[in-house]
Amino acid sequence: MKTRKYYVVLAVGLVVSLAMVLPAREASANGDDGQFVVTSSMLSGLAPGAVFPFIDTTPHTISSAHIAITDDTANCSPGASAPSNVKVLVGQAGVSLVPVMNASTNTGITTTSGQCVFHVTIHAGQAGVPSTVTDIVVLNAGATPLSGVNTVTASATVRVDRVLF
Numbered sequence: 001m002k003t004r005k006y007y008v009v010l011a012v013g014l015v016v017s018l019a020m021v022l023p024a025r026e027a028s029a030n031g032d033d034g035q036f037v038v039t040s041s042m043l044s045g046l047a048p049g050a051v052f053p054f055i056d057t058t059p060h061t062i063s064s065a066h067i068a069i070t071d072d073t074a075n076c077s078p079g080a081s082a083p084s085n086v087k088v089l090v091g092q093a094g095v096s097l098v099p100v101m102n103a104s105t106n107t108g109i110t111t112t113s114g115q116c117v118f119h120v121t122i123h124a125g126q127a128g129v130p131s132t133v134t135d136i137v138v139l140n141a142g143a144t145p146l147s148g149v150n151t152v153t154a155s156a157t158v159r160v161d162r163v164l165f
Helices: 002-021
Strands: 034-042 051-056 061-071 086-092 096-099 106-109 116-123 135-140 151-159
Touching: 034 051, 051 151, 061 086, 061 135, 135 151
Parallel strands: none
Antiparallel strands: 034 151, 051 135, 061 116, 061 151, 086 096, 086 135, 106 116
């Protein structure tokens, strides 16, 4: 019985040792050519007309992204209206940034008065999105600083096999 216990302890020790010695493979969204990035932020205090460079992957490009924001709107029904204050721009800073939130991005999701959830999925080079996307930028298009009900969350697939420079 003692010999059997010895072999079990030896086998477990060997497995643990190998797990610590062998390199772990890095998580990747699309094999070895992409990484998946997820981030979220409160936009409270963003001044009128100010921009917030939310995601910047330069010199790598974003192949696709999903962006969700919360903002107030006159009617929080699916397809009712675009966000009132928060504008999301995608593209390449200093080259071309285009707005991507519109009435079709209104999900109709609300649980708090004055807060509506907007969602959009973008693909580089499709549906008016520039072919080179390195930046997701939030703009306060309103007349006052943003309050605590404004948030932004994004997930993006970043191409690490290509560099712009």
